[in-house]
Amino acid sequence: MKNEQMVRQRLLTAALDLFVRKGYAATTVREIVAAAGVSKPTLYYYFTNKEGIYLEMMTRTFALFQGIVDQISDSHGPARERIIHFATMIFDSVLENIEVVRLIYAIFFGPPQGTPHFPHDHYFTTMLAVIANMAQEGMDAGEFRKVEVDDVAWTIVSSMNTIMEEQICHVPPRADRARLMSMLNLYLDGIAVGKRT
């Protein structure tokens, strides 16, 4: 059982590396098994085919994200702290899974690569909804001014999105976790009730 998990993980790691370096379309099953040091039937046994590896990768990654969303949805406290906490957790998770994030962006923005359908847009849609929800709670609680909640959600998700993109596109990134926190804190100061420095 332990061995099974190791073999699965070796195949996933090898495939991810190839998908990122060469592109999904250009990667063959032969290259994946060679890099993982296993036989073709082993790959077929665990994942059926290249599509199966890709979908497992995407499903696992989305589950990690969903775990963060569930955690924040169950949390209590000031909206400001919860928003900052959510953004921090997402950012840290992106850094920990930077190669799969790179692949998701390549699939999402790149040319058609023959990948099976996966609803990558759910990340963005869910983040918008989570932030909008917290922003609305902050307004209802008198923590934020009564402003257009969609403006708040889009601006915060835009900052998260762009700073994540910077981690995959620029070496070294010109904006990091500290910059994102500083951007969000300044933004939340701007919509806070009464606060002004």
Place this chain on the structure above:
Amino acid sequence: MKNEQMVRQRLLTAALDLFVRKGYAATTVREIVAAAGVSKPTLYYYFTNKEGIYLEMMTRTFALFQGIVDQISDSHGPARERIIHFATMIFDSVLENIEVVRLIYAIFFGPPQGTPHFPHDHYFTTMLAVIANMAQEGMDAGEFRKVEVDDVAWTIVSSMNTIMEEQICHVPPRADRARLMSMLNLYLDGIAVGKRT
């Protein structure tokens, strides 16, 4: 002469459509000339090869962008109005050139596609510098509070970037020009001196 320009434009249009639909790597010179209704030697005469068409496309697009930057750099007036004006012009230019913007994102985020080098990152770097400059002028003029200028530049460029991405990724876009203006106005309210609603 007029005819020359028309032929060049037909080749550029046909190539852009193919690069976006099939990807740059998968597009052949044969497909481009067939779509443009010209002969292979005509393409070679005007652009040398596929790389030449791509580079001309990229150079023209960057020149449009640089034109907007020059226009805003020569402008005067309140920083707030200039920032909004810049974002509007960039957004409108993106909509007018949506297919080439789609290609740039596909090249920038996508898997290696064998394109000749073009410094796509200059768009982002230039936008950051232009916004930071206007934000600093706004602070010096007492229009904005003295906050961290890089936070302001990154947040505004993040909003512009993400709303542009929405135009190429989501049909219909869930956030449009009006949303971007509303996001930026709310943000600029938040850093304005004295203003509070």
